[in-house]
Amino acid sequence: MTEHQKISAMSAGDEIASAYLVSLASLQQSRNGPYWRLELKDASGALEAKIWSPLSLSLPSLTAGQMVSVEGHVSLYREQLQLTVEALRVLSEEECAALPMEDYLVSSSRPAADMMADVERLCDVVLTHKPWKKFMRSVLSDKRIRPLLMKAPAAKSVHHAYMGGLLEHMLSVAELCMLMADHYPELDRQTLLAAALLHDIGKIDEMSGVLVTEYTDEGRLLGHIVQGIVMLEPYLRKSGLEPELVMHFKHLIASHHGEPEFGAAREPSTPEAFVLHYADNIDAKLAQCRGILPAPGEGEGMAWSPYQSLLGRSVCRPVRTPASSAETKASRQDKKESRQEERQCSLL
Incomplete structure (x- = not known):
């Protein structure tokens, strides 16, 4: 050819x-x-x-x-x-x-294998309760779920609507939740991580196809929140998790859209549910902004997007505060130290 x-x-x-x-x-x-x-x-x-x-x-x-x-x-x-x-x-x-296929399909800027490795590293470090670790390993190693998760988009058009977008979104939401758990130590870090990583897992059945993404009949009738809870039920039963943890986990999945008018089966009713909802919301909103605004460094001055019906407004890329050379050097050093800490954690 x-x-x-x-x-x-x-x-x-x-x-x-x-x-x-x-x-x-x-x-x-x-x-x-x-x-x-x-x-x-x-x-x-x-x-x-x-x-x-x-x-x-x-x-x-x-x-x-x-x-x-x-x-x-x-x-x-x-x-x-x-x-x-x-x-x-x-x-x-x-x-x-x-x-x-990278010539024909828009895909995540990060290789799916790298993102999956980060997901598994997070689970190894954070999930010290053996039933949680068993549950997550069984889901992520499933022969049907894993390959679908490596390719699936997070949406048909709204946010992360490209190959690998679902895994990118789930990992990003999980990392945001862990940052908030660092700030608010009263949160159940392990339940929150499991729910953050799997809150959208039902989307692998809600939508079909990699070349062209369409909603399945089941997706139209049930939606990914219901599909996700049903999909994860067998793994939860075999995990050995305490019934109260299972119930809380299901609540986090059911409520992550925040309001019934936006598809939530229940409104958030625990601190962890609020954290997951807002982390999911901000990650989706910022992904939408990235999709409609020129990236920093592309052109000068303030830039506005066309009107966006899903956001109900136009979005502005403001002028950024210039960074000093010392700040740039410090940022690079922080990133280097962060990568070293991640490698050390993965060896624990």
Whole structure:
């Protein structure tokens, strides 16, 4: 197969011969006969494509989630780039398996294996109660759960909506919860960690597919909070955990959305439940901000996002306070010492 041509690098007049993911496929009718309207995607962007008659007649079935090899030319239509397809072939499973999926799917900036190692290191250090450690190990080593968790997005579109996003979000929320547990030692650190790491585990069944993420029937009918509690029930029964700890853990999962209007089965009713809810909320909100604002260093001055309906506002990237060279050096030293402490903890 030819070298991949990135969508973000295309311009009007380009000739294209490359593989792409079909994210939308719709057979429509024109005066000249049926035609396909497609959205093609890779990790760099999306592109509208049209397959006109008579070629469209030879392609009776195209669906979102297929990988296709495409030939065609790019033109400008209503000030937007559009690909006119001259040849298209759906790739086989073997051909898809040979593709570097990082070219086609947006993924976490951190390798999933590294994030999973951090999750397991946290569990080894924090979970000193043997039933908690047994429970977490049994879930994380499950042959069905582990590979799904390594790839799953945290959402279809709202936050961490990319491959590995769910694991990234769960780890981030757990680390935030541990920081708060350091500040508030009265919290049950172990129950909080277990719930923080698994609060969204039901999403591996709520949504399906890696190439194209859609809600499953079960996800639509039950939702990931109910699915997560049901999924974890067998592991909780075999863990040897005290019934009161199991009940508290389930409450943390059930209440992490905070309010019934936002999907919570119960409102938070313990200190740990408040901590998990707010940690989950702030991690999701900041992920949304990262997705819509230019990163620090990209351009100068204040920057505003377009209006965001989910946040109910536009978001501003303010001007940052300049850091002195001494602060920058101290920050690097702090990070170095933090990594050394993590390595030492992992050996305990």
